[in-house]
Amino acid sequence: MTHAATQQLRAIPLGKTIGAQIDGIDLAAPLDDQAVAFLKDAWERHLVLRFRGQSHLSLQGHIAFSRHFGALDKRPIASKAMHASAQELPEEIAVISNVKIDEQPIGGLGDGESVWHADMTYNPAPPRAALLHAHEVPASGGDTQFLNLYAAYESLPEELQQTIAALECVHDASLNSAGELRLGFARVTDPRLTVGARHPLVRIHPLTGRKSLYLGRRRNAYVPGLSLADSEELLDTLWAHATQDAYTWRQQWQAGDLVAWDNRVTLHRRDAFDPQARRLMYRTQVSDRAQ
The missing domain is CATH 3.60.130.10 (Clavaminate synthase-like)
Structure with missing residues (x-):
């Protein structure tokens, strides 16, 4: 499939006020101007977009797709020392994971609950958006809610x-x-x-x-x-x-899901999950700084 067939793209609403699934797209394929325009319009209307079945998307493909929506920030500074493997990734990629190598985490946020928040609003120019790609997910738990x-x-x-x-x-x-x-x-x-x-x-x-x-x-x-x-x-x-339920939607992750959200007008949170289960996700963020 290529993105040239824009008529195959569909945005299917997921929540009452937020979220849509985009069908008819392969994120690893080239993206034409019509497809980009379709996605930007859907993102503006639904605030959160979900793309299923993207397990084949590489880290470089994830970066390339993200760049259609703006320049990318480098990954944020971690809250604790990370395993060296996390530093060997492209600078645009941050790891969200509870996996450890030699007792050192390879990513941030572990397996506990993550409270409602927008990303990096403690900075003068927080990211415009974020795109999170699930590589490994637990059988249950670890859901993400958006509002x-x-x-x-x-x-x-x-x-x-x-x-x-x-x-x-x-x-x-x-x-x-x-x-x-x-x-x-x-x-x-x-x-x-x-x-x-x-x-x-x-x-x-x-x-x-x-x-x-x-x-x-x-x-x-x-x-x-x-x-x-x-x-x-x-x-x-x-x-x-x-944080009333009326304004929220819950994402139950499947391996291969990529979820993109507008960080300016949404909040998100994550449920805790079994610490013995593996959860591995890669994240890019679109800069909102003057370029």
């Missing part, structure tokens, strides 16, 4: 929308989404001392012009200008609203 931050914002009471319109939030840089302390950071116990980028609580998407919540991670987040108690109350309210 739609457009829908979460648009369903807020108007009074609350007005309250947060001009507010910013500090996004904690010290901990990753598995709660592990990143290398070089001190543990934060008072959110008012949080170290990380400041972002608006309401973000306007640069392509669609639509408003969405922009939350990052809950842990250690702080709204400058508010008392700690008021900041905690406001953030608890926003997070409780945003």
